[in-house]
Amino acid sequence: MILAILSVVSGLFSVAGKIFEWLYAVKMVDAGRVQERLDALNEQVRDAQIAVAAREAVRAATVRDGVSIDERDPFLRD
Numbered sequence: 001m002i003l004a005i006l007s008v009v010s011g012l013f014s015v016a017g018k019i020f021e022w023l024y025a026v027k028m029v030d031a032g033r034v035q036e037r038l039d040a041l042n043e044q045v046r047d048a049q050i051a052v053a054a055r056e057a058v059r060a061a062t063v064r065d066g067v068s069i070d071e072r073d074p075f076l077r078d
Helices: 002-065
Strands: none
Touching: none
8 A cells, every 4th residue: 555655656756857857948948049039139239330330430431531421322311
């Protein structure tokens, strides 16, 4: 009788352990997805910073050299 109870309890603990392993795996997958999105956003921020720096460099060069920019330029946004 006690042996049967111990085997049932052991089985329950085994099932609970498997459930916790599965939950941990799911959380790790979610964490990987979040990290991937964060890396993509950081790359977009770096690209935007490079674009802004290039734009400011062109703006400074035009002011320094006295060159005027065509106001009909479709890429001009100010």
